[in-house]
Amino acid sequence: MTLAAHPHAVRPLRKRIADASEPYLYSAPALILIIAVMLVPLVLGISYAFRDIQLLNPLSGGFIGLDHFRALSEDQAFFRALRNTLWWTGASVFLQFLFGLILALLLDKPFAGRGLAQALVFLPWAVPSFLAGLNWAWLFNPVIGPLPHWMHALGILDAPNNILSDPHLAMWGPIVANVWWGIPFFAITLLAALQAIPRDLYEAASIDGAGPVQRFLSITLPFLAPTIAITILLRTVWISNFADLIVVMTNGGPADRTQIVASYIFTQAFRRLDFGYASAIALVLLVLLLAYSMLIVLLRQTLLNKG
Amino acid sequence: MASIDIQDIRKSFGAFSVLHGVDLTIRDGEFIVLVGPSGCGKSTLLRMIAGLEDVTSGDIRIDGKRVNDLAPKDRDIAMVFQSYALYPHMSVADNMSYSLKLRRTAKEKIASAVGGAAAKLGLDPLLERRPRALSGGQRQRVAMGRAIVRQPKAFLFDEPLSNLDARLREQMRAEIKKLHGDLHATSIYVTHDQIEAMTLADRIVAMHAGVVQQVGTPLDLYDRPANLFVAGFIGSPGMNFFEGRYLVSGDHADLRLANGVTLPVPRRAGIESGATATLGIRPEHVVLDAHGALEAKVDLIEPTGFGIIMHVSIHDVPMKIFTLDRAMLDPGPAVRVDLPQERLHLFGTQGQRVE
Amino acid sequence: MRSKPFLTVAHRLAILAYIVVALFPLFWLLKVSVTPNDLLYSEGVRMWPSRATFEHYTFVIAHSAFPTFFKNSLIVAGSTAVAVTILASLAGYALSRFRFRAKYWIVALMLITQMFPLVMLVAPIFKMLSPLGLTNSLTGLIIVYTAFNVPFATFLMQSFFDGIPKDLEEAAMIDGATQFVAFRQIILPLTLPGIAATLGFVFTAAWSELLFALMLISGNDAATFPVGLLTFVSKFSVDFGQMMAAGILALIPACLFFLLIQRYLVQGLTAGAVKG
Ligand SMILES: Nc1ncnc2c1ncn2[C@@H]1O[C@H](COP(=O)(O)OP(=O)(O)OP(=O)(O)O)[C@@H](O)[C@H]1O
Numbered sequence A: 001m002t003l004a005a006h007p008h009a010v011r012p013l014r015k016r017i018a019d020a021s022e023p024y025l026y027s028a029p030a031l032i033l034i035i036a037v038m039l040v041p042l043v044l045g046i047s048y049a050f051r052d053i054q055l056l057n058p059l060s061g062g063f064i065g066l067d068h069f070r071a072l073s074e075d076q077a078f079f080r081a082l083r084n085t086l087w088w089t090g091a092s093v094f095l096q097f098l099f100g101l102i103l104a105l106l107l108d109k110p111f112a113g114r115g116l117a118q119a120l121v122f123l124p125w126a127v128p129s130f131l132a133g134l135n136w137a138w139l140f141n142p143v144i145g146p147l148p149h150w151m152h153a154l155g156i157l158d159a160p161n162n163i164l165s166d167p168h169l170a171m172w173g174p175i176v177a178n179v180w181w182g183i184p185f186f187a188i189t190l191l192a193a194l195q196a197i198p199r200d201l202y203e204a205a206s207i208d209g210a211g212p213v214q215r216f217l218s219i220t221l222p223f224l225a226p227t228i229a230i231t232i233l234l235r236t237v238w239i240s241n242f243a244d245l246i247v248v249m250t251n252g253g254p255a256d257r258t259q260i261v262a263s264y265i266f267t268q269a270f271r272r273l274d275f276g277y278a279s280a281i282a283l284v285l286l287v288l289l290l291a292y293s294m295l296i297v298l299l300r301q302t303l304l305n306k307g
Numbered sequence B: 001m002a003s004i005d006i007q008d009i010r011k012s013f014g015a016f017s018v019l020h021g022v023d024l025t026i027r028d029g030e031f032i033v034l035v036g037p038s039g040c041g042k043s044t045l046l047r048m049i050a051g052l053e054d055v056t057s058g059d060i061r062i063d064g065k066r067v068n069d070l071a072p073k074d075r076d077i078a079m080v081f082q083s084y085a086l087y088p089h090m091s092v093a094d095n096m097s098y099s100l101k102l103r104r105t106a107k108e109k110i111a112s113a114v115g116g117a118a119a120k121l122g123l124d125p126l127l128e129r130r131p132r133a134l135s136g137g138q139r140q141r142v143a144m145g146r147a148i149v150r151q152p153k154a155f156l157f158d159e160p161l162s163n164l165d166a167r168l169r170e171q172m173r174a175e176i177k178k179l180h181g182d183l184h185a186t187s188i189y190v191t192h193d194q195i196e197a198m199t200l201a202d203r204i205v206a207m208h209a210g211v212v213q214q215v216g217t218p219l220d221l222y223d224r225p226a227n228l229f230v231a232g233f234i235g236s237p238g239m240n241f242f243e244g245r246y247l248v249s250g251d252h253a254d255l256r257l258a259n260g261v262t263l264p265v266p267r268r269a270g271i272e273s274g275a276t277a278t279l280g281i282r283p284e285h286v287v288l289d290a291h292g293a294l295e296a297k298v299d300l301i302e303p304t305g306f307g308i309i310m311h312v313s314i315h316d317v318p319m320k321i322f323t324l325d326r327a328m329l330d331p332g333p334a335v336r337v338d339l340p341q342e343r344l345h346l347f348g349t350q351g352q353r354v355e
Numbered sequence C: 001m002r003s004k005p006f007l008t009v010a011h012r013l014a015i016l017a018y019i020v021v022a023l024f025p026l027f028w029l030l031k032v033s034v035t036p037n038d039l040l041y042s043e044g045v046r047m048w049p050s051r052a053t054f055e056h057y058t059f060v061i062a063h064s065a066f067p068t069f070f071k072n073s074l075i076v077a078g079s080t081a082v083a084v085t086i087l088a089s090l091a092g093y094a095l096s097r098f099r100f101r102a103k104y105w106i107v108a109l110m111l112i113t114q115m116f117p118l119v120m121l122v123a124p125i126f127k128m129l130s131p132l133g134l135t136n137s138l139t140g141l142i143i144v145y146t147a148f149n150v151p152f153a154t155f156l157m158q159s160f161f162d163g164i165p166k167d168l169e170e171a172a173m174i175d176g177a178t179q180f181v182a183f184r185q186i187i188l189p190l191t192l193p194g195i196a197a198t199l200g201f202v203f204t205a206a207w208s209e210l211l212f213a214l215m216l217i218s219g220n221d222a223a224t225f226p227v228g229l230l231t232f233v234s235k236f237s238v239d240f241g242q243m244m245a246a247g248i249l250a251l252i253p254a255c256l257f258f259l260l261i262q263r264y265l266v267q268g269l270t271a272g273a274v275k276g
């Protein structure tokens, strides 16, 4: 075989440029928009964290270094919001996942009317989040909602009161709404993964004498594990950023008992118009979430390496 | 119609080299069949001619014009895919006329071209159907129709019949042959089917591992395979081989096998005495003869209906025999055979044919 | 294997329980919206009022700003859905069909945008849009929503393109089409289910968005439904019948779109694209 230079190996420059630029032409519009409306603001937002930016104060705008972070380290409301975020995210994700998995397993079996049942149980996902929040706020309202009365009848509540105004119980309101609203998401994702499991694996396993529990443990779970891991990771990040329900249902109250970091940022930016401080909180949240994601990915790696 | 000239074509995907310098000249109107084992680069070569794959180095000329840098649409070539690749959302008529519409051909011309092609292929009653509503054979015809309406410079076929059942394949094979007789279109046809290759080809190109092994008429390849690869690849059941040492004594020659047995072979000038060599004979050329020189132990009998494939061994070297003699269905424990000298192929140390 | 009747009954009952829990809040919304004001408190926990009425609906439609909100939301969600679908089709096609150097980086960029808190962008986006006169304007909202939804929609479209054999474009290119013509005339028509799913998905997302709408819009004229409803709630928090009638109205387009796409959801999400 000769390795001599082939005179025709070099294509004309114009064609090479045209060929090479084609994929970029297709993706450019989307990219430009993402960069302009998401990436640039992200960078700006990070810079705001070190500046004094108050919308109503024309004299603001100067660099103030780490002042916001110093203020933040003494902000008790922030630390409360951080604790609430853990609670809100942990409970929401766990319950959504649990009920979502059960629903996906139920829907994985063919039965008459499955299409209709699927459309109905997934419907909450289509409900706009603000409306889901309002809807549940009304259900918890003893004036027009049945829930307080039912809970009173069942002995859960001493009196048919609104749990949203009870500092000890208020967080359960948005969590319940969030679980109701988010079950379909988990169920859809897990169902898609379930349906990708080859059916003959189950048949082979049952011919080999595996019972339903063994089949679930030895086939279903291992196959679902990657989907479960990635879904829970993404969902955790997403839910800790998800302030709609809280803003709508409790606005962080009563007495800041339901304030999470995301809604706290929003309050700072929207109600107080203190963009600098809001950006500083957001930056801390971003760093925490990144650290969390890295931790999960590293954990996964070590587990994989072990296994 | 056009000639196609391929000079020292090479192709690599990244660091992985698939074609190692292919040269091939295809005359105007010729029907070329590409054969070779899976993964040897047949489709890659075809796709490079069509313009679907970049050329790493070398030249492709159609009608003398270098087309390396032309887009597929500017090469004026038609291709029939193994999957047919019919446009699912278009009717049969639209599938067939799509290329003409893209070229802004006049409506009347399109109608007559589609009508003509449909008549040739018996597609008239199906013109308004969607591909989904067609059988495999009908889809195949539409794919052919889509290629012929354009009257392109050349046709490329990538295993066009491999998704059809045996009967349909036979029928379509005959139709393709008839069509080529009508149109005399330059064609390159990739197949795994020996019979397709033998019956359709003006010339067969046998490829192996990205290198052309032999180019010739079907009978050339059958009668005078250029090397061991071609000898083993062409023909079914495959050729029998005996490896040994080529020894000349006086005016006759022998092949001495590893187990010491010698088989008489014709004397050939192209090989030295003492060199390792391979002797080949096709199963259908082995002669069964009660007075034959060799005794063959019968291991297995495979009746095919048409004939019988006998698996035998000569001094523990396995061999196949193909015979039409029904008596061989029950041949007893051993038969006697002859290996006629004029039917023997001899291959040298490098596997090359020795004359 | 024969399933035991007991298990079958338990399975159906479990499904039924899910359906009841999923639908009950919506049912209650509907129930209160048709309950006349005088019965609202006296029949608080009854499953259906003894007398039903549409007066709340007529009031909301005739005497409130909700028709404006509805129209604004429709414009914003519709334009966003169309714009996102166009951009995502192009980008998804590039990711599905081309091998190019920056592909890895583009995918990484799009994944990252799914990770960071969008609240973080509230302040900078407000600051960027206000000199352009795009705060308090539907156009501003459309631009922002389009950018937010493009990454996920791109992955969704990519998974649909991946499902279409490459042979088809190659056949079209040999038939005389450029790659772009093949994309438009052959591939896009075959991706219609995917396009429908993307349209529906983005429409629902844009229809529901609250935080940026609250932040970027102040007057009633450019308010979308979520903002309008929330303002209404904080102003007239006792007109439950009317609020819920408005809520039901807000629910209709989102649910219609959902029913349109739900068939494709499982399919579309199989490819690993994951987001709420
Ligand atoms: N896009 C690609 N990227 C990397 N390798 C490729 C690509 N296309 C083909 N190859 C490799 O090139 C080699 C030749 O492939 P090709 O499809 O030409 O074989 P073939 O002779 O047509 O085989 P078959 O008879 O199975 O169709 C194979 O090893 C294949 O794996």
Ligand SMILES: [Mg+2]
Pocket: B042, B043, B044, B158
């Ligand atoms: Mg091939």
